[in-house]
Amino acid sequence: MTALNEAHLDRRAMLTVLGAALAPAAAWAQEWPSKPVNFVVPFPAGGSNDVVARLVGECLRKRLGQSVVVDNKPGANGALGVETTLRAPKDHHTFMVASDSVSLLPLFRNMPWDLARSFIPIAVLSLQPIVVVSAPSTGLKTIQDLQARARGKPDQVSYASSGQGSIQHLVGELFSQNLGVNLLHIPYKGGGQAVNDVIAGQVAVAVLGAAAVLPHIKSGKLNALAVSTRRRSIILPDTPTLAESGAGDIDVPQWSALFATEGTPANVLQTLRRGVDECLTDPGLKQQLLGLSMETVALSPEAFQQRIAQDRERWGRLIKERKIAME
Numbered sequence: 414m415t416a417l418n419e420a421h422l423d424r425r426a427m428l429t430v431l432g433a434a435l436a437p438a439a440a441w442a443q444e445w446p447s448k449p450v451n452f453v454v455p456f457p458a459g460g461s462n463d464v465v466a467r468l469v470g471e472c473l474r475k476r477l478g479q480s481v482v483v484d485n486k487p488g489a490n491g492a493l494g495v496e497t498t499l500r501a502p503k504d505h506h507t508f509m510v511a512s513d514s515v516s517l518l519p520l521f522r523n524m525p526w527d528l529a530r531s532f533i534p535i536a537v538l539s540l541q542p543i544v545v546v547s548a549p550s551t552g553l554k555t556i557q558d559l560q561a562r563a564r565g566k567p568d569q570v571s572y573a574s575s576g577q578g579s580i581q582h583l584v585g586e587l588f589s590q591n592l593g594v595n596l597l598h599i600p601y602k603g604g605g606q607a608v609n610d611v612i613a614g615q616v617a618v619a620v621l622g623a624a625a626v627l628p629h630i631k632s633g634k635l636n637a638l639a640v641s642t643r644r645r646s647i648i649l650p651d652t653p654t655l656a657e658s659g660a661g662d663i664d665v666p667q668w669s670a671l672f673a674t675e676g677t678p679a680n681v682l683q684t685l686r687r688g689v690d691e692c693l694t695d696p697g698l699k700q701q702l703l704g705l706s707m708e709t710v711a712l713s714p715e716a717f718q719q720r721i722a723q724d725r726e727r728w729g730r731l732i733k734e735r736k737i738a739m740e
Contacts, residue, residue, distance in 0.1 A: 445681050446479045451507040452671070455494020455515055457487045460603075461624050461707065462669045465539045466510040468701055469671070472692035477684075483510075490578070490739065491515040495526055499674060505681045509672045510538065513580045516721055520729050521578050521739035529721060532672040534714045535682060536689040539707035540666040541623040542648065543584050543641035545572075545655070546630065550614050556592070556639050556658035559618060563594035571597040573607035573619040578739035583728055584641050584665050585620040586735045591661030611635065622667045623648050623706040641665045648706050665724075669707075670717065686714070 450473070452466045463485060470481030486494040491514060501507035509532065516528045526532075547553040553562065563570045574581035577600040589596045599616055601607040604625035611619040612634050619626070627648065629635040637652040643664035645654060655663040671689060673682060692698055693709045702709060712720075731737070 445684060446477055446506055448506055449480045449482050452481055452483045453494050453498045453507060453509045454483055454485050455487065455491035455511055458485050461622060462510050462512050464705060465669045465707060468698060469538055469689060469692050472695060472698055473688050476688040476691060490518060492518055499526060499531065505677050510669060511672060512669050513667060517578060517580065517728060520732055531675055533675060533677060533682065534717045535671040535673055535686050537668055537670045537710055537712050537717055539669045539702055540710050541707050542646040543581055543620060543665060543667050544623050544626050545618055545620050545638040546611060546626050546635040547618045547638060548612050548614050549636055551617055553618060553638065554636055556660055559638065560592045560594055563596055568595050568597055571599050571616045573599045573601055573611055573616045575604045575607060575621060576600050576602060578737065580667055581620045583731060586737060587731055588655050588660040588663060627706045647708065
């Protein structure tokens, strides 16, 4: 046998072995999902991230032919849910539904992960405006009213948010800076008690997601002063934006998004993205989300990833300028 024939036989043997190794992977890729899909939510049940995860998960069940299990992992300001997702089996059936607040954590603490490096965005599931609200008893009806009062009482006019270092906290600091005033930040653990204290007049205003305050705006217990999006929200069409109110070019919707871990195969990402896109254009689901103060948006994963990077740079500057720390 010649050296050329021996080399030919060696090559055929190598290809046979390689083909045998790749065959299961190819079969697996075609069968995804081969078992229930897991959505890790780094927050308690009942919140906006949990609700949208369950609604989209139920819609996906019908399209993927597998159930979608929502696994709530609250703790450490969202870090526990992130770490749970990263530690999951590498069979690409575990994903994470996270919010802007999770993306902010590495700006405050040294984390071994980062949304930009450790995860791949699949889709933005929902957006809601952040709303500046006050009780009618305060006499504050506009951002200009708030600005005038804060100028007369520096560091005495308070605002509530859902937590130290939250996206609502940062929005409050951003528009305060743009207005040239200093407001006293009162952090709460969630929006429920913050709303109650604003209604009771214990805090002048609150900066919270629309879902937390919309029922109280409709009932007349709260005034909506402004929304944080660049354009007026369809949820509160009569409420001006912060930009319209002279508080600078602010466009900060509160988002929930679905992420895969880095290294997820392209075919899995494509299948899941296609299913989520179909769900988010479903009129019934869109109406359900709208009833919960959540809007849907057509935003590509690439554009969303760029938005995350831009937000990280902006919030990083603000955190340094305002000396903001997370408790």
